[in-house]
Amino acid sequence: MNIRRALQEDLAVVFELEKKCFNDPYPIELLTMLQSLYPELFLVAEHDGRVVGYVSGLIRTDGSGHIVSLCVDPEYRRKGIGRQLMIEIEDLMKKLFNVCIYRLEVRVSNSIAIQLYESIGYRIQARMSRYYSNGEDAYLMIKDACLIR
Numbered sequence: 001m002n003i004r005r006a007l008q009e010d011l012a013v014v015f016e017l018e019k020k021c022f023n024d025p026y027p028i029e030l031l032t033m034l035q036s037l038y039p040e041l042f043l044v045a046e047h048d049g050r051v052v053g054y055v056s057g058l059i060r061t062d063g064s065g066h067i068v069s070l071c072v073d074p075e076y077r078r079k080g081i082g083r084q085l086m087i088e089i090e091d092l093m094k095k096l097f098n099v100c101i102y103r104l105e106v107r108v109s110n111s112i113a114i115q116l117y118e119s120i121g122y123r124i125q126a127r128m129s130r131y132y133s134n135g136e137d138a139y140l141m142i143k144d145a146c147l148i149r
């Protein structure tokens with residue numbers, strides 16, 4: 001498995017993956033905007049030349065790193081790809097943008113993702129009421145790595 005920056009040419013495949021991962025996928029226009037805004041923070045995981053996962057993020061005005069989306073092809077789950085993508089994007093945020101606080105939102109029902117995030121140091125900070133379009137709440141999760149820089 002290899003993790004690399006996504007190219008514009010990857011976005012159609014990323015969008016197909018996004019649809020496999022989420023009932024309310026981000027539109028391809030949003031994926032394109034994210035990739036052009038922070039190309040160094042839009043990564044794909046490749047297995048045998050095939051894109052099987054992606055992660056994207058941005059830097060907020062307060063200097064924290066925001067993980068916007070994480071998705072692994074259902075056929076390739078539970079092999080450590082999601083965790084590896086998270087580690088890689090955090091490292092890049094730290095190296096390139098001096099980030100030490102990371103944040104993300106996750107559906108309160110998404111216990112698999114919550115377990116992954118907790119296993120790498122994220123903690124639930126707040127519950128955001130009706131955050132998603134179907135009315136579901138989100139947890140805001142934060143990882144504060146400032147003391148271990």
Ligand SMILES: CC(C)(COP(=O)(O)OP(=O)(O)OC[C@H]1O[C@@H](n2cnc3c(N)ncnc32)[C@H](O)[C@@H]1OP(=O)(O)O)[C@@H](O)C(=O)NCCC(=O)NCCS
Nearest residue numbers: 021070071072077078079080081082083106112113115116
């Ligand atoms: C969440 C997701 C990205 C995890 O990707 P993955 O490659 O399967 O994750 P990993 O193999 O790196 O697993 C890392 C940890 O997550 C947790 N985890 C992953 N799959 C799990 C499962 N089926 N049951 C319980 N815990 C699970 C475990 O803590 C695991 O660590 P371990 O294998 O050492 O026990 C993937 O399930 C996915 O794409 N889901 C749909 C999209 C989504 O929910 N994205 C996050 C939105 S905020």
